[in-house]
Amino acid sequence: MNSNNTIACPLDCFDACEAVLAEGKIKGNKNHPTTKSKLCVNFANLLKEDFLEDAYINEQKVGLNEALEEFSKKLKELNPLNTLYYKGSGNLGVMQAYPKLFFAQYGSVFTKGSLCEGAGDEGIVQGRGKCVNPPLERLLASDVIIVWGRNYTLTSPHMYSLTKDKIFITVDPVSTPIAKKSELHLQINPKTDYELALLLTRFAYMEHMEDEELFKTSNAKEFLELAKSRTLISYEETTGVALQDITKFFEIIKGKSVSILLGIGVQKYFEGVNITRAIDSFAAFIGLHNKQKGGLWYLGDSAYSYEAKFKVDVEKKVSLPEVDFSKYDLVFIQGANPVVSAPNTKRVIEGLKKSFVVFFGTTYNETCSYADIIIPASNFKSKKDVRLSYGHQYKAISYAVEKKQKNSLSEYEFSLYMSKKFGFKALPKFEETFDYYAKKEFVDESKVEKFNFLEELEVENFYTKKEKNEYYLLFRKRKNNLNSQFKEDNYLYINPDCNFNEGDSVIAKSSFGEASFILKFDEDIKKECIVLFAGNKKANYLTNHQSDEQAFSAMFQEVLIKLDLQ
Template sequence: MLAYVADGRVTKVVGDPDHPVTRGFICAKCRGYEKWVHHPERLTTLLVRDRKGGALRAADWDEALSRVAGRFAAIMAEQGGGAILPYSYLGHMGIVSSRFPDRLWNRMNTPRVGAEICAMAGAEAMLRLVGRVRGTEPQHLSRTRIYVAWGKNPKETNVHLWSLIRDVPIKVVVDPFESDSAHDADLHIRPRPGTDSMLVLGLMRVILDNDWIDHDYIRRHTTGYEALAERVRAVSLDEVERITGVPWAQIVLLARLYHENRPGLLHIGVGLQRNVNGGEMVGAVAMLAALTGQIGMRGGGVLYANYDWRLNDISYGHLRTDGPRMYNMVKLGRYLTEDDQLKALYVYNQNPAATCPNQRLVRRGLAREDLFVVVHDLFLTDTARYADVVLPATSFAETRDLQLSYWHDYVQINNPAIPPLAGARSNRWVIAELARRLGFDEPCFRQTNEDVIREALEGTGLDYEALREGPVLWNDAERTSFDDGVFPTPSGRIELYPFDCTPCPDDGHPYRFITPKTMCLQGSQYGNMPDKLGDQETPWLYIYPDDAVREGIADGGGVRLWNGRGEVTLVARVSERVQPGLVVSYMVRWGDNANATTPDRGADLAGNSTFHSNYVSVGPLETL
């Protein structure tokens, strides 16, 4: 992005016309970013609470950081660093913002959280199958003849890709819900939620029965084919239709289109793997591309993400003398309510009171009388309202950082457009200052943002000065992932395996409830900017017409959703965009939201979140 500045304020942001992928186009999420940077609710004053449950009052940086450092020092002296839990995710995805704090947590020997809230089941599935989380790059999309968005809504959540596939002859969306992408697709396949593995078995059955596999590719580049083929041949057509709800004729049509239009790209969304069988489903879809010999083909194959960031580790793990004990970030509510050994929580780059599943349990834990909570954020978020100390943070318009994408391979430095707003400080500054107050004198805590970036880049072939001037492509633009036939798996090949379709327990409630993302509801970042949400400012619940009649729910009326974890009130939108037995609401919102009902159990791989493996009961608002 390019920022226009006048009198120390960002007045406008636009897309960079020289960026090879975005080409001057800016997505709705960042359009009007200047209003967020200079939002009237931006925190410019530090806040502290003199007693749990008391009111927040203004403080200065010295008082606030002295309070944090003092409490941390006391806890470490009594129980060790294991009683202090840092809780974060990617924030604005800057390497300095997200990784520099690790130095302090390693020095303090604190436990850590993983990245389970987002995409780890899918990543683990790709690692097991091909050894890297890599796939087709955007510069090759002009070669694609059929594009299949599987559990993904790119028109809303990946608009730059949507523009690049405009001329792809055939666009297919596989999604239980009629998203905007599904509405515009040439073919929409609507399996029941969580049955995608069975749908893949059906597609594989058609491919094997018609001998549409690439035998030479299978022989040279895979292991496990015979066991997989045996499992595929055992599946019956009736079984596939019964479990998925997809007519067999549609399955045959998709298999034929995929066979006849090469290269074909299977683009897997992270929403697919936010299920109890998420890893199973991602692995199954990816194996379709292997059977047809398309992994390593420009414009074809499979894309889950391009996470292969070969930067130096700047976390300084050698500072640690113990651990770390790892906590699953989706189970935060459980830890805070069941583990009284945790005495402090430091939250940055995250808003778990809004984004974490089992919301009511999370909030109960945050309110614990003996828990010292610190939040470093730009706004008084849902989580910050539980804090004992609130520290004002900078936006990425105010700090230098190194930015990478999990889609394209361009790297660049984010140059600050303006100085930090009054009272705001970056993650690096706060962490360095806390280290100083805790008596940690290692030189790494005195590095500037530039120092840290240069250290991350050393030996990678990326030049700091070049990156300051604009985006730099890390890889060869003419190559594509796996085109050399090298797979860093134990066998050195694609490791195929048989799989089943794991059912999701309904917990005694009749409706499957999924909470996908849309244009400005991909996180909680814009929770206090309702004007960015358009029609989605209203917390709609999409419900099938027959289901609405059965439950006595009127279009536009209030709806109560509940299960054993909690309840939430939404507004009914009676629609055939959903299928019978399925209800859908876009997320994430501030305040009471659908996460009051979402489960905090882990998926089949990597303990990933399972937001979409959720069952609820519904009724009109007056239901008791």
């Protein structure tokens, strides 16, 4: 399938597109199982990026060697445990992990946890023992696809293209494009997804749709008892989903092969692990796992069946959402933009101002404004890499199809230079490592050997403490940008049925901060909710930097917002 003219999209999304360079143009690879000749908007935008071509020290252009020498000198002056290695998701190629081998030997503090999927991943692992998606073919073979908290047409356009003729059910507080294409849309209240999962379990049992074998051989009965601990009408009141719609839900799926595509929105809360686990337990209860058709897909562990080529032993790690940059004499930031993407922006900026910041990446972003040294990384078209997908089992392969930009170096070249500078042990050979990831054949590791159902659940519900003048905060993806990359949209979106006018300038306040926004109306948003698109430059002035209860994961939606006219 792959030849030396293929290019893997490194962006942080489900599809993991693969392109080819043909007659001087980059086009979607028609031979790739999911890309199918068409590049998505984000990949097209990436091809237009202006990549860094100069190194900087204190905002002054310098030669690449001078920047590397200054960085090396600084490291030799410091206690390693007073330095932080902070890696983002700006490039998801596996070969991007080389720098962590150097920083592990040097002795820097690393991060643990996630700004993205961590709580949900842990919830899946606690039920199944691993977070591995079924093969894509089982999704394609299913009759009905339940899109739960996932903006499927935008975040997975290639996967959607392969499944667009299916019957869809959507669970989401927002009437997303996929919701409008669905046979049924359950417009749920925020942070009540676990309650909906329990309600669906009750109905499944009444409809005799439980997996009989699991019910006999596992703790499924305890999960059912948890679901039966409340009246049906109480679920309707809290979730905002009518019981007649639940009846319709089962009319649609009964006798059909069913898939669930689960998004990350459901787990952006303090109890995100158990919220996700409740949904996966419902999926197991009706027997979706280990079938030839259907299953539940999340952000799967794409490297599960691979050897850990970049595994390191690190003396100290800190929770990624809770990182306090001010505590470190030096912070090395690789392929990340925490000034926009990390929670509690004010705290992030204050911390960066108090540390010596080294930025290593391909493009200039908001975080670069606080960097003492900027080292350009070679762009994705100029280096070999392998992109494993967390949406399906197909990988994409990159070869160097153009010369790297001047004054830049790849992650491997950077790590090799620094390791030699410090006299560290040799790095794993690049070509051998690349070949291993590029050539290893797919092994289906998705079989669930034993499912452990959720038995206890305690969630602090927003609806018990929310005041009338407060709003639920939701984050969404949009077509023209990917998180903090590409085209900006810094508006605050709200249902027109509110006490404001479109175009009003408002101050949004949470217990963690405040920011000003211009309002835009959107009838697709559920009342009492506000929506900010991921990458909104002011959004994280409002968000909670503390970790969830189990997984060191960010909980961006664990806040209530008040709006006042500016």
